[in-house]
Amino acid sequence: GAVVSQHPSWVICKSGTSVKIECRSLDFQATTMFWYRQFPKQSLMLMATSNEGSKATYEQGVEKDKFLINHASLTLSTLTVTSAHPEDSSFYICSARSAANSNQPQHFGDGTRLSIL
Amino acid sequence: AQSVTQLGSHVSVSEGALVLLRCNYSSSVPPYLFWYVQYPNQGLQLLLKYTTGATLVKGINGFEAEFKKSETSFHLTKPSAHMSDAAEYFCAVSTGTASKLTFGTGTRLQVTL
Numbered sequence: 001g002a003v004v005s006q007h008p009s010w011v012i013c014k015s016g017t018s019v020k021i022e023c024r025s026l027d028f029q030a031t032t033m034f035w036y037r038q039f040p041k042q043s044l045m046l047m048a049t050s051n052e053g054s055k056a057t058y059e060q061g062v063e064k065d066k067f068l069i070n071h072a073s074l075t076l077s078t079l080t081v082t083s084a085h086p087e088d089s090s091f092y093i094c095s096a097r098s099a100a101n102s103n104q105p106q107h108f109g110d111g112t113r114l115s116i117l
Numbered sequence: 118a119q120s121v122t123q124l125g126s127h128v129s130v131s132e133g134a135l136v137l138l139r140c141n142y143s144s145s146v147p148p149y150l151f152w153y154v155q156y157p158n159q160g161l162q163l164l165l166k167y168t169t170g171a172t173l174v175k176g177i178n179g180f181e182a183e184f185k186k187s188e189t190s191f192h193l194t195k196p197s198a199h200m201s202d203a204a205e206y207f208c209a210v211s212t213g214t215a216s217k218l219t220f221g222t223g224t225r226l227q228v229t230l
Contacts, residue, residue: 006160034217043207043220044161093160105151106218108160 003027004096006109014117015086021079021112023094029074030096034106035067038091050077084116119144119210123221131229136180136195138224140208143189150191151209151218152182161207167191178202203228 003026011019023033031052036044048069050056056069066088068080077096081088091113095106124139142148149168153161165176172184182193191208208221 004160009158041223041225043222046217049217091158095161105163105166108153108162110160111158113158 002098002104002107004030004094004107004109006094006112008112009110010113010115012115012117013084016083019081019084019114021081021092021094021114023077023079023096023109025075025096025098025107028096028098030077030098031074032097033071033077034095034097035069035077035079036093036095038093038111040091044093047079081114084114086116089114089116119148119212119219121208121210121219121221123206123208123224125224126222127225127227129227129229130198132200133197136193136198136202136226138193138206138208138226140182140191140193140221141189142191142208142210144210144212146212149211149213149216150182150184151211152176152180152191152193153207153209153220154178155205155207155223157204164193164206198226198228200228200230202226 005024007022033050035047038044047062048056048058050069050071052071071077093111095108098104120143122141151166152164155161164180165174167174167184175181180195205223207223209218211218
């Protein structure tokens with residue numbers, strides 16, 4: 001149980017395009033989802049916390065207009081990287097926390113590797 | 118505020134040898150502590166967690182960790198390394214399981230024959 005699916009797993013696109021990444025909780029409802037960014041051989045940096053039905057809370061230094069987060073349902077959150085540039089290339093990982101049991105830890109997706117040419 | 122320090126960005130052990138990955142934390146409130154494993158191009162998988170109660174925590178794949186408040190440590194151990202244990206390991210701290218996680222910089226475990 002507690003499976004989080006992230007799609008796509010790998011995307012390559014041209015500079016200037018926008019890219020949408022989906023994070024779905026497959027077998028549980030998630031009131032809260034988290035979006036992380038991971039640079040090569042580095043740790044995960046929290047970008048934002050997404051709560052269903054409300055605006056995301058962004059960490060300091062993360063551009064809200066650059067990284068658009070939508071959490072329209074209890075099973076889906078999306079991260080859109082707008083007008084992506086090579087410096088946005090990274091590994092993006094989402095996680096979700098169950099609405100039914102807030103004492104359970106976050107469950108992570110398998111990540112999306114984004115490469116901007 | 119909370120933080121995690123993982124000593125040693127790279128640890129190499131022989132197959133069958135003891136695995137010891139070090140983690141020290143800093144927290145202004147009683148911490149919740151986690152160990153995650155990450156395989157290449159994948160997300161994170163929870164190995165084990167400490168919330169309250171017993172300080173020796175057993176996890177999946179034969180791993181365990183002991184919470185030592187006096188040493189502010191939560192080191193990860195496994196008696197006998199297996200080739201499949203080769204991965205990146207992250208220690209993380211939060212003020213509750215429902216709170217956001219703060220990760221350490223990770224330790225890459227290499228297992229040699």
